[in-house]
Amino acid sequence: MNTRTVRLAGYGIGLILALALPRILYPVLALDILLWGLFAISVDLLLGFVGLLSFGHAMFWGLGGYAAGYLTKSIALDYPFAALVGAGAAVLLAVPTGYLAIRSTGIYFAMVTLAFAQMVFYVVNEARPITGGENGLQGISRTFLGSAIQDATAFYYAALPLILFGYWLAYRIVHSPFGHVLVAIRDNEARAQALGYPTGRYKLLAFVLSAFLSGLAGGLYSLGHGFAALELVHWSTSGTAVVMTILGGIGTLWGSILGAAIFLLLRDWLSTFTDAWGVVTGTIFIVIVLGFRRGIWGTLLHSLHRRRGSAGEITTLTEPAITTVDGAEPRPREGEEGAPVSPATRA
Amino acid sequence: MDPVTLLPQMFNGLVQGTFYALLSLGLAIIFGVLRVVNFAHGAFFMLGAFAAYILLQQSGLPFWAALIVAPLVVGLLGMVLERTLIRRLYALDPLYNFLLTFGITLILQDAMRLRYGMQGQPYAPPRELAGATNLGLFFYPNYRLFAVLFAIAVCVAVWYLIERTRVGMIVRAATEKPDLTRALGVDVDRWVTPVFGFGVGLAALGGVLAAPMQSVYPLMGAELIITVFAVVVIGGLGSIVGAIVAGLLVGVVFGIGLAVVPPLANTLVFILMAVVLLVRPAGLFGSVEAA
Numbered sequence: 100m101n102t103r104t105v106r107l108a109g110y111g112i113g114l115i116l117a118l119a120l121p122r123i124l125y126p127v128l129a130l131d132i133l134l135w136g137l138f139a140i141s142v143d144l145l146l147g148f149v150g151l152l153s154f155g156h157a158m159f160w161g162l163g164g165y166a167a168g169y170l171t172k173s174i175a176l177d178y179p180f181a182a183l184v185g186a187g188a189a190v191l192l193a194v195p196t197g198y199l200a201i202r203s204t205g206i207y208f209a210m211v212t213l214a215f216a217q218m219v220f221y222v223v224n225e226a227r228p229i230t231g232g233e234n235g236l237q238g239i240s241r242t243f244l245g246s247a248i249q250d251a252t253a254f255y256y257a258a259l260p261l262i263l264f265g266y267w268l269a270y271r272i273v274h275s276p277f278g279h280v281l282v283a284i285r286d287n288e289a290r291a292q293a294l295g296y297p298t299g300r301y302k303l304l305a306f307v308l309s310a311f312l313s314g315l316a317g318g319l320y321s322l323g324h325g326f327a328a329l330e331l332v333h334w335s336t337s338g339t340a341v342v343m344t345i346l347g348g349i350g351t352l353w354g355s356i357l358g359a360a361i362f363l364l365l366r367d368w369l370s371t372f373t374d375a376w377g378v379v380t381g382t383i384f385i386v387i388v389l390g391f392r393r394g395i396w397g398t399l400l401h402s403l404h405r406r407r408g409s410a411g412e413i414t415t416l417t418e419p420a421i422t423t424v425d426g427a428e429p430r431p432r433e434g435e436e437g438a439p440v441s442p443a444t445r446a
Numbered sequence: 447m448d449p450v451t452l453l454p455q456m457f458n459g460l461v462q463g464t465f466y467a468l469l470s471l472g473l474a475i476i477f478g479v480l481r482v483v484n485f486a487h488g489a490f491f492m493l494g495a496f497a498a499y500i501l502l503q504q505s506g507l508p509f510w511a512a513l514i515v516a517p518l519v520v521g522l523l524g525m526v527l528e529r530t531l532i533r534r535l536y537a538l539d540p541l542y543n544f545l546l547t548f549g550i551t552l553i554l555q556d557a558m559r560l561r562y563g564m565q566g567q568p569y570a571p572p573r574e575l576a577g578a579t580n581l582g583l584f585f586y587p588n589y590r591l592f593a594v595l596f597a598i599a600v601c602v603a604v605w606y607l608i609e610r611t612r613v614g615m616i617v618r619a620a621t622e623k624p625d626l627t628r629a630l631g632v633d634v635d636r637w638v639t640p641v642f643g644f645g646v647g648l649a650a651l652g653g654v655l656a657a658p659m660q661s662v663y664p665l666m667g668a669e670l671i672i673t674v675f676a677v678v679v680i681g682g683l684g685s686i687v688g689a690i691v692a693g694l695l696v697g698v699v700f701g702i703g704l705a706v707v708p709p710l711a712n713t714l715v716f717i718l719m720a721v722v723l724l725v726r727p728a729g730l731f732g733s734v735e736a737a
Binding site for chain 1: 483531534535539540541542544545546548549550551552553554555556557559560668669672673675676678679683709710712713716717719720723724727
């Protein structure tokens with residue numbers, strides 16, 4: 100079997116799984132997995148392929164959710180348009196916040212995005228006439244061509260084309276010449292600049308595209324649940340998307356869906372006998388970061404490639420590619436091995 | 447806006463600002479020596495307040511004793527976490543430790559929620575500081591006056607420690623050129639754990655000071671730490687003076703915001719951060735290379 104056959108087979112299985120999911124699990128959980136997966140993919144697009152950790156993506160997910168919910172409630176906009184307007188609203192927010200955030204890199208970028216998301220949280224909380232403040236937007240009834248879609252399974256299949264469009268878009272971005280420039284920027288921004296790429300513009304566009312995917316997912320999420328609450332824009336939501344991404348494997352794209360699935364299934368299962376969910380999530384964070392940095396998908400791909408003896412097409416397989424803080428060398432300490440962060444990141 | 451309504455709010459903002467300053471000061475010292483942005487700083491602040499509360503409930507330890515004991519206990523916990531977890535990731539990108547400390551935050555918060563619930567626990571101010579003082583234009587609670595003066599005194603003491611003593615010199619040298627400092631015969635690694643414990647202790651001290659002003663609850667540090675990140679961006683990461691000045695500045699801006707445009711007060715901090723990013727991406731007191 101050549102790689103192409105394997106890949107096509109993989110997509111076929113993925114598609115069948117996506118179609119069958121509401122029959123395997125209950126439909127709301129199935130929809131959650133796909134939407135959180137898209138959300139986590141949008142985080143991975145920045146983290147895995149530009150080397151920027153956004154800790155504020157809840158602002159795009161949440162704004163998408165509120166915008167879609169508000170338009171559905173106020174003018175009964177059909178669900179595909181409501182979701183797309185939600186994504187558009189996220190894009191409008193991403194332009195100024197991204198413009199400011201990409202002035203920083205590394206750990207600064209994470210802090211700045213986190214801070215902007217907190218600002219959005221306060222604004223949403225205060226804008227009671229539109230968002231309902233602490234009560235949120237209740238009773239969003241999604242419609243299509245004038246008739247309501249009440250059944251959860253029906254909405255799952257109604258939302259599926261839009262979600263698959265989001266997945267496809269992420270795939271296209273990563274595998275386009277644009278995506279390759281992003282990886283070049285991640286590995287060595289100075290070199291990409293020297294080659295004549297306006298790296299700032301590339302990073303901003305990547306940020307905006309990532310926000311679009313988050314907004315689309317968030318819009319469908321609030322439509323799927325019939326309400327939009329403050330939790331959508333809470334900082335812990337940004338953290339959840341990040342943990343899904345690293346659980347699946349940074350820079351693996353599809354790993355994010357797997358990470359979302361495992362995370363949500365685990366929560367669903369654990370919620371029957373414990374409510375210490377924060378302890379569980381925190382432990383997942385610590386375990387992955389300390390000893391499982393490739394993530395699940397990354398580990399699978401790695402062992403697969405090692406058996407075949409090929410290097411694989413994605414360069415991040417060796418070690419997750421988070422770039423170093425600009426100008427600050429990673430600082431190995433005595434008695435420890437030198438920094439194994441993707442070696443190319445060090446100029 | 448007449449000064450009689452504006453001034454008390456500015457004072458309240460200043461009180462808030464001293465907490466920002468205490469927390470961002472600890473963050474700055476830790477980042478300087480360890481290159482770790484400690485997300486769990488807010489959680490340690492919360493643990494400081496809980497330590498004071500528990501000490502009072504369990505062993506009847508008064509506020510004044512808690513002011514010393516709680517930072518020591520929480521600082522010790524920080525040192526244990528540094529030794530067992532954070533230490534393992536120094537060789538990697540700082541983002542990994544950011545994620546690790548985020549995980550620690552979730553666990554600490556949830557553990558306190560499971561034990562004490564989401565409801566706030568009351569913590570009365572010490573009897574010696576009950577009542578209020580006439581400041582000419584308005585009355586102001588004695589405890590808050592004490593908290594401001596005490597926190598500022600701690601900030602100044604820490605500044606003195608870093609800038610004027612031999613220990614501070616080592617810390618500053620290790621911050622700027624760790625390899626060169628090592629080459630000159632200073633055992634930098636020996637200072638890593640104590641510095642982390644010290645920064646965490648400062649956060650816990652802030653928590654003890656905050657306990658009598660607000661109730662003690664598991665999420666009290668969570669939103670604070672995000673605002674403190676904005677403060678750090680404004681002041682410039684790793685700058686001691688920047689941490690203190692930006693903390694107080696942001697607090698006062700917040701206080702004025704509460705008096706003039708209450709719905710926007712929380713947002714103002716982040717607008718200020720956006721302006722600083724636009725004009726001086728390295729922060730008000732940060733060096734350009736650090737950004």
